[in-house]
Amino acid sequence: MSTPQTYRKLQAIAIGSDFRNVTKVTEHSFDELIKSLGPKNILVKNIHLGINASDVNYTNAKYTPGIVPPFDVGFEGIGSVVAVGSEVTNQKVGNFVVYTLFGSFSEYVQVPAETAIPVPAPNPEFVALQTAGITSSLALTFSGRMTTNETVLVTAAAGGAGQIAVQLAKLAGNHVIGTCSSDEKVAMLKGMGCDRVINYKKEDFAQVLKKEYPRGMDIVIECVGGEFFQTCLNNLAVCGRLVVLGSVSSYTGEGGLAGDNVNTLQLLAGSKTVCGFYLPAYFPHVPAHMMNMYKLMAEGTLKVHVEDKGYVGLEQIADAVEYLHSGKSMGKIVVTLPEDNKSKI
Known part of the structure; x- marks a missing residue:
C-alpha cells in the first residue's frame, strides 16, 4: 500500500469556546510524523473519533491554562496500528486500538503504546466506553x-x-x-x-x-x-x-x-x-474498568448507544460538536474518517 506524503489534523488556531470558529483543518508532512515516532509509541490511523462536550473546554484553554495556538484538539479515537516504535513489544501493526489522548482529531496520531487498549474490531461502541x-x-x-x-x-x-x-x-x-x-x-x-x-x-x-x-x-x-x-x-x-x-x-x-x-x-x-x-x-485504574465494561457489553448486559448522524471527515467535527451541544443528541456521537487516497498506508 502507498505511503501518504501528507496527513491532516484539526487544530485550534485561537482560544475560545466557539469550536467552529477557533479550529481549522491543517496539513502536515507524513514523513516527519514517521521520523518522529517515539520508541515507546505506536502510530494509529484513526477510523472513528469520539466527540465530547468538553471538546470546547479544551479549545478554550480551560484544561491547559497558558496553552498557545496552534495546538491539536480532540480526546479519543479508535483505529489501526500502522507503525510501532523500536521499544514497543505489546502492540503490532494491524491491531485495532482505542485510546485517550489530547490531539486525537487527526488522520494519524502517535499514541503511547502502554495506554492504547487493543480491541477486536474498530467498532464505534468501543469509543463510547x-x-x-x-x-x-x-x-x-x-x-x-x-x-x-x-x-x-x-x-x-x-x-x-x-x-x-x-x-x-x-x-x-x-x-x-x-x-x-x-x-x-x-x-x-x-x-x-x-x-x-x-x-x-x-x-x-x-x-x-x-x-x-x-x-x-x-x-x-x-x-x-x-x-x-x-x-x-x-x-x-x-x-x-x-x-x-x-x-x-x-x-x-x-x-x-x-x-x-x-x-x-x-x-x-x-x-x-x-x-x-x-x-x-484515575488513569492507572482505566484498564481494569475497561475490561469489565467490555465483558458486560459482550454478555449483552451493557448497551452502548451510538447515534449515527452520518458525520464523516475532519471538516464535520464542528458539526458534531454543535449537535452534541444542541441538547438533541442521544448516546455517543462519533465522526468517521473516510478511506481516501491521501490517508492510505
Whole structure:
C-alpha cells in the first residue's frame, strides 16, 4: 500500500469556546510524523473519533491554562496500528486500538503504546466506553463509593457518560433516576433500565424529587451545572455523595466552563459530600474498568448507544460538536474518517 506524503489534523488556531470558529483543518508532512515516532509509541490511523462536550473546554484553554495556538484538539479515537516504535513489544501493526489522548482529531496520531487498549474490531461502541464510559465507571466507584440498594440520580442521563452511569448503577442493584429533555430520550433510558426518567421539559425536576424521593439521593452523577446542580445538592440524602463530572450548561457561553458555589454548612449537618471527578487523575485504574465494561457489553448486559448522524471527515467535527451541544443528541456521537487516497498506508 502507498505511503501518504501528507496527513491532516484539526487544530485550534485561537482560544475560545466557539469550536467552529477557533479550529481549522491543517496539513502536515507524513514523513516527519514517521521520523518522529517515539520508541515507546505506536502510530494509529484513526477510523472513528469520539466527540465530547468538553471538546470546547479544551479549545478554550480551560484544561491547559497558558496553552498557545496552534495546538491539536480532540480526546479519543479508535483505529489501526500502522507503525510501532523500536521499544514497543505489546502492540503490532494491524491491531485495532482505542485510546485517550489530547490531539486525537487527526488522520494519524502517535499514541503511547502502554495506554492504547487493543480491541477486536474498530467498532464505534468501543469509543463510547473510552472516555465517557470509563468516566462513569470510575466516578461511581471511587467518588460515588457506590454499593447497592441506593438511590442514584444521573443528570443528562441520555448522553455519552449518562447512559453508561445509568446502566452500571442499575447493574449494581440500585434504584436509578435519570433526567433528559425529550420523549425519545425517555424511551431510550427506560429501555436501559432507568427506574424513573424525568423529562425536565415537561416535569418540574425539583418538585418531582421533593415529592417522590423525600429521603434524598445517595449518589448524584451531575453533568449539567447551574440550577440543576443546586437542585441536586438540595436533594442530597444524609451521607449522600454528589459527583461533578462537568457543567455542560456553561460550556458554550461567554467564557465557558463556569463553576457552582457550595455552602459548606449545607454539607456539614448531613455529612454530605460534593466532589469533582477528572479522568486523568484515575488513569492507572482505566484498564481494569475497561475490561469489565467490555465483558458486560459482550454478555449483552451493557448497551452502548451510538447515534449515527452520518458525520464523516475532519471538516464535520464542528458539526458534531454543535449537535452534541444542541441538547438533541442521544448516546455517543462519533465522526468517521473516510478511506481516501491521501490517508492510505
